[in-house]
Amino acid sequence: MLACGAGMLAAAALLFQGTNMVETPAPKTADADVWTLAQMQALFSGQLNAVIERNGNVQLDLAGRPSTLGTEQPLLVQLERGDQRLRVLSYSGRRITLELTSGSVTFDALVTGEGEVVLLGRDFAWSSARPAVLAGYRINAQSLIPAL
8 A cells, every 4th residue: 555645646746737647627526536536547557446535644555566457437435433534435346455443454345237336345245235334434335427
C-alpha cells in the first residue's frame, strides 16, 4: 500500500496539469467518486486496487504489477464504527485489504448483474440483502454506475 496524502495528490495534479490527463476541475456532484477513480487509474494504469479514505487521510492500494482487471464497474464501500470512517473506492473484481483496529481484513468486492454489491471475505459475506458487521464496523456499499 502506498500512503498518499492530500499534498501528494495535489503535487501529482500539478505534475500532470500540462498534459491532457488533468484538464477539468473535479466535479462537485455524486460523480466525484467516479472522477477520482478515473484520475487515479490514469496515474497508476493497471495497478490501482483501491483509493482508501480513512478519517480524511487518503491511501492508495496498488498492485505490485499491472493487471488486466476491468474498470467498468466502479463501487464504493463505507465502513463506520463510532467516529471512525473508511471510504473505499474500487472496481468490481478487486481484492481489497484494509487495516482495522483488530487487524487486517481482506475481501473481494463484486458488483452483481443487478447492480448490487457483494463483499466476500475469508470469514464473512456481506450484501445489502444480508448485512453483516465486520470487526465492529457497520458496512454500506453501492455501485457507482447509475441504475438503468
